[in-house]
Amino acid sequence: MILGIDIDDTITYTRKTILKYRKIAYPKLNDTDLLSNREYKKFLRKYMKDMRKEYAIREGVKEAWQYFKDNNFKIIIITARSNKYYRKSIKDTIAFLKEHNIFYDKIYFKQYKKGKKAFKEHIDLFIDDKESVLENVSKYGINVLLRGQSDKYQSCENWYQIIDYIKEGKYGQ
Numbered sequence: 001m002i003l004g005i006d007i008d009d010t011i012t013y014t015r016k017t018i019l020k021y022r023k024i025a026y027p028k029l030n031d032t033d034l035l036s037n038r039e040y041k042k043f044l045r046k047y048m049k050d051m052r053k054e055y056a057i058r059e060g061v062k063e064a065w066q067y068f069k070d071n072n073f074k075i076i077i078i079t080a081r082s083n084k085y086y087r088k089s090i091k092d093t094i095a096f097l098k099e100h101n102i103f104y105d106k107i108y109f110k111q112y113k114k115g116k117k118a119f120k121e122h123i124d125l126f127i128d129d130k131e132s133v134l135e136n137v138s139k140y141g142i143n144v145l146l147r148g149q150s151d152k153y154q155s156c157e158n159w160y161q162i163i164d165y166i167k168e169g170k171y172g173q
Contacts, residue, residue: 001166002074004114004123006133007081007093010147011102012055020054021047041085048086052093057100058147060159065102067163076121077107078114115140127162 008014019031025043026035035043068075077097083089090109097104111117114133118126119140126137127145134144134153145165146155156162 001124002076002122003068004076004078004118004121004126006128007077007079009129010127011058011061013058014055017051017054021051044085048089052086052089052096055096058159060163062101064159064163069103075104076123077104078111078117079107079109080112082110115142118142125166
């Protein structure tokens, strides 16, 4: 089986770290308050390096990767991460994945429309935390799973549920 998997808020707790740094940079803002595009870019340029160092692996990821290894899954990571706001982001991402024993057969960065890449890689199941990404990927006839909650797509709250979902072979039904 070939799995396509996103990184941010799928493998890692990204949003939690971003909110922590937003509180530092903008203590008067609520978590739901939006920054202007200009302000958000400024925020990312200032804090991206530090945030990348603090991202934590989601619960169950290590067990999922062990299951994938034991069952000879092919893992293709498809992420929008780039060096846009921090020049060593790609290099640091690769080091982070290695440090946490997150193996992969291929990794693609700067993927803003992930469906086309997933299709070219013959992915059987694509896992992401964003419905908009799954919408793009599913247009290519690829089975999708949302890590989180969704009324529109099959979803699993955590990686233990994702493992069970894959074991049960429910995708594609």
